[in-house]
Amino acid sequence: VSGLRGQLVTAAGLVLASPTLALACPVCFNAKDDAARVAFLATTVFLTALPLLMIGGVVMWLTRRAAAADQAYVEPSPELEPAAGTDPAPDVTGARPIPTRG
């Protein structure tokens, strides 16, 4: 069949001629009784909630730690600020200074 229209007609014909149901869940046909259906439902809820809870927990923990660090932070006094035109902070990394052009 050539052309888009022909392909669409063929696809529609195949779908209409198909006698079986299209299941949203590819493995739920296995749920033969109540116990299996409950297992499918429970594990779906479990696997959906698990990453949300864990990632949410870590984010909440980090947020609290950041808030605590904000509260504990003390603004440095102006006397300790470097004078204008001088290096603002000593380089404690031991890295060589990056040369600038000009």
Added chain:
Amino acid sequence: VEAAAKVLHLSRKMPAARRRQVAPNGVLGMLIFVIAETMFFGGLISAHAIVKAGALRGWPPPGQPRLPVEETLVNTAALLASGVLLYVAQRVFAKSPSRARLPMLLSMLLGAAFVVLQGVEWVAMLRQGLTMTSSAHGAFFYLLIGTHGLHVLGGLAVLIWAYARLLRGLLVGTQLAAVQILWYFVVGLWPILYWRVYL
């Protein structure tokens, strides 16, 4: 180069409160690893639950050996005690690092005892005919329990590393915290596996 120098200069000017580290890298990295591993075990436990619930001839299937529920309780107790001892080690470490040696050593020994006892149990189960291919029951048993066993071995390796650093006076609190997260995951997961697989 000029742009890099500018960025470096700006980062030096940035207030310390903005550049602070809210969590140690090792701890955060271990948390991310444990989250990934939790999802991995969550998937395995879910698959096991569905196959178990859908088993028409009962679980374990007829003709398959029963798992040693009572004997494994001893292993469970050993692993839980190991977790408690690591907690004690951390509490002692905060006050006097050298005094954390004994509880940490005992924690490692109990973890090793768990692995050895599990190995003995596996040999007995194999002799009774429970293999990866004997049934879905056997396949899930070796997959779930075996994967956990590998994690215990990994946790033990990290514990030994931390203990070696402790002996040399090089262990720091954040390193111990990262090790603790892994070990508590391994210990905390086991009762869930015991409940789902053995009971």
